[in-house]
Amino acid sequence: MSCLQTIQDYGLRSIGIGERLLPRENFTLCEHFTLIGSGMIWNIYFAVVALLTGFVFATALAVAKGSANPWARKPAEWFIFLFRGSPLFIQFFFAYFLFLNLKGSFPFFDPFTAAWAGALIVLFLNTSAYSGEIFYGALRSIPKGDTDAANAYGMSGWPRFRRIIWPTMLRLAWPAYTNEAIFLFHATTLVYFSSFPAWQQKGDALYYANYFADKTFNPFIPYPILAMYFVIFTLVIITLFGAINKRLNRHLPEENRAKLRIRPNLIR
Template sequence: MRSCAESFTGYILRALGRDYGERLLPRGLDITLCDQLFLIASGLIWNIYFAGFAIVFGFFLATAVALARFSENPWLNRPAGAFIFFFRGSPLFIQFFFFYSAFVLLPRGGIDIPLGVVTLTVDTSPLTTAQVGGLLVLILNTTAYSAELFYGALRSIPRGDLEAADAYGMAGFTRFRRIIWPNMLRLAWPSYTNEAIFLTHSTTLVFLSAFPARQQSGEAFYYARYFVDQTFNPFFAYPLVAAYFILLTLAIIGLFGLANRRLNRHLPQEARPRLRFRPQYIR
């Protein structure tokens, strides 16, 4: 029977691959509570990876899509509206299967897919992995949801602020940087915080879809399912995953709360909007 120190050494980085801990996962009667505690914790590395990169890239892409949606040019707002409608109108789980089919199954069937910078073939490896293909799906999905939030915020910017910018002679990028963008973020930030939380929870779907976990390298829920299959006891692994994600949620609320205070630093303390977590039960 392993000690907790041995479990920590063998499994705390095991989610990165077999080169970073025990080559084989614990099985059957050899599984201890510490094994589950540290191996599931190691899987959070991938949850944080997916959520972190998706939030960063999705934030900037969502800003661009929201501006295109807000534009009066039909060549910009119609494609942006169609993009938002598609990714908000279809379930995230279906999107994972759709893109897996495009990245893996079609090239295996002899159908190469040109994407401009790369052509997907049967030998193309990065997009067929969860670490790249699954991340791309999360980026596109959160871009659509965040763009709709930012678009609504753009429409809600006080007209007086824009008129004041015009009176000061602001135009172009200066007007966007000093007036439009800060107001957009200030209005959308509480809702965007909830989107970031939900995106973090959605990372549990990556390995639940068809994207493979190579070298038994998966995220927290992947290892929780493994332990349940081995021990036939769902009353430790699943609550443990929930507890870890509650901690991640608290961390996100704290970080986004700091940003929220920064965005509203010009307002009196009693007038600053407070962040409230409002879970979305239906995506």
């Protein structure tokens, strides 16, 4: 079987298009690359959707945590502590069984026991909490001069937030937020290892890498391939976020610009 044929059969296997049966023996390198690459679709889906939605919620959380009103501050503080203080792995488990229980009483929760919705919600809440904390930190270190200047121009409320505080917050938070994005991208690999079932063997990249390692007892091929894919996409994230960072800092003189510092990723 040629490699092109393999790509046609398994290129979209992770979303259920193509050959149904996974290869069982005589695995070729091409099959390794194709299937693990196909699983990356899920990692990218989880990362992109969770980051985009989480970004909005994180902004709200940061503002709430920075607010003087305890009715807004306390819930935000608790929310952030809850999701930052416990392992994501346990959160996945808990959410899965919670949705499983709820499904019994309300059919509405049916899709949430599948990874595409259930795990996505957990990732969304989790990244919101982590980025909310980053944004909150940035919110507190906005130079006093900036807000003073905004006040002097007669800005207040929404225009001041929209035009002064929010852009400055983003600018200050961006290097840390880039790390968070990479972090979340790597965390997507936990999804199929934490109860969420890979229905009809439609799993993410690690799921397939693990499948190969289990079948061949040889970890030295699938995991480096997986690592290669992740390094490539991590570089894509760094490039993308670097471009945004450049735009956020475009009004500043060269030496005052914040550099992206990519720190080693950690488990959450």
